[in-house]
Amino acid sequence: MLDRYARQLIDTPLNAIGRQIASMGGTANGVTLAGLALGLVAAALIAFGATGWGLVFLLLSRIADGLDGAVARATEKTDFGGYLDIACDFLFYGAIPFAFVVMDPSANAIAGAFLLLSFYFNGSSFLGFAILAEKHDIETTAQGQKSLYYSNGLLEGTETIGFFVLLCLFPLYFAPLAWIFGTLCFATAILRIYGAQKTFTD
Template sequence: MLDSHVRRLIDKPLTSVASAIDRPWISPDRLTIAGLVLGLASALAAALTLWWLALLLWLASRILDGLDGSLARLRRSREDAGAGGSSEAGGFLDIVSDFVVYGATVFGVAVGASVAFDAPWWPFALVLLTYYVNGSAFLAFSSTAERTGRRIDDGRSLSFLGRIAEGTETIIVHSLWLVVPFLAWQIAVVWGVFVAVSAVQRIVVGYRSLR
């Protein structure tokens, strides 16, 4: 819901940073992998109830997740493929890394909240279920749209069906979990319902778009 607005706000700053770090030994794929490592470290820190460390690692991971695409587009605009420009492999790596980090973070917060605050597990299981349904709808639509020539080109590697729960909302909610972990399971209940509604929207809109 907020992605398009936020992307317009952060596009120039991210491009400026990407220009500043544009070195032969820094590639979009390496930034993606660094973001993945930091995201997994954030999940581990959350599981150990190191909430503020987890928050810093999470935000750093998401910044790198934005920078990898900015650097890829910068190099593509110069047609400098030899310097590690945008590629199908890079887009694949990016989306897989996002899914791994999102799932790991939910699991890490669930472990930490259950240990520190005796939080129930089912709200986090609900979030993982809705993530699974969303991911299935998103990837199935992207694959079918690509094959049938109905690709949605918004600058991202895959055709993305934007709905009320997108990347920006996910970053905000995961951050809230780490800022107020004693309310993590209650936030997870609300977020799970929110993402479930988004999943239904994606399924309906995706089906209608492909008919």
């Protein structure tokens, strides 16, 4: 819901930095993998209870996630690059809730499982919509220039990062926050399926 507004704020500085990285020989895929590595370090720190440091690496990871597209626009966008980016994103999005479960399984396991279930459902609705959009030659740049169709929704990347920040700042409230956010993920997926029915039903 907030991604299109966030893009208006961050695209210009990210594109400038992306051009600098490209001029020094950096590649979009390299930045994508660096972002994933930072995200997995964040997850490991959270799992050991260092949520403050985890938050630092989490934010660095998401900056890298924004920069890989900027580097691609400054060099060459590829289908594999888009594929790698979304695969790494999904691993990151699953790793952070899992880390909170590892940190305190007795308090967080059930809520964490529900949250991951909601991510699975929401992610499949997102990717399925993108496949159908490609088949029907439907395009959008509302969330920036992407290698696949990014359908909007109640919860998008900006909201998810904000949620992860809240978890790091208030780890003792993981369970109630996970139940709330997971429910909203289910609502997002259901609304996306409804939108797909309206868009792709012949």
